Amino acid sequence: MHSAVQAIPQRMQVLVGSSTSRWSEGCWAMGWQPIDTAPYGRELHLSVIEHGEVHALAFPCWRLDNGWLNCLTNKRVSVDPTHWRNWEG
Numbered sequence: 139m140h141s142a143v144q145a146i147p148q149r150m151q152v153l154v155g156s157s158t159s160r161w162s163e164g165c166w167a168m169g170w171q172p173i174d175t176a177p178y179g180r181e182l183h184l185s186v187i188e189h190g191e192v193h194a195l196a197f198p199c200w201r202l203d204n205g206w207l208n209c210l211t212n213k214r215v216s217v218d219p220t221h222w223r224n225w226e227g
Contacts (some may be wrong), residue, residue, distance in 0.1 A: 170221040176201050181209050181225035186217055198225040 147190040176182055181198035184206065195217065206215045209225075 159195075169223040171223060173219050173222055176222040181227075182222045183225045183227075184217065184219040184223040185223075186219050195219075198227060 155191060170185060173184075178201050180200070182201065184195045184199050186193050186195070197211075197217070199215055200207045200209055202214075205218070207213070208215050
């Protein structure tokens, strides 16, 4: 696993591979929102699904018109996130 990615708590991991409704219920209960609703102008915590596993980036990101920016390095991040929530770091 890449050092900039941390595992989502196990209670969310069990939702991977589950029905869409169960996945959604678990995400929303943990404050995750669909990526297409991600706001601009604030630090966000992003979630990605890779090889059937859910992971959260270990750094805050800003939404750009055409991608994502790592708030700590001011460099573009090459990810395809599925969910977001407010950064609480």
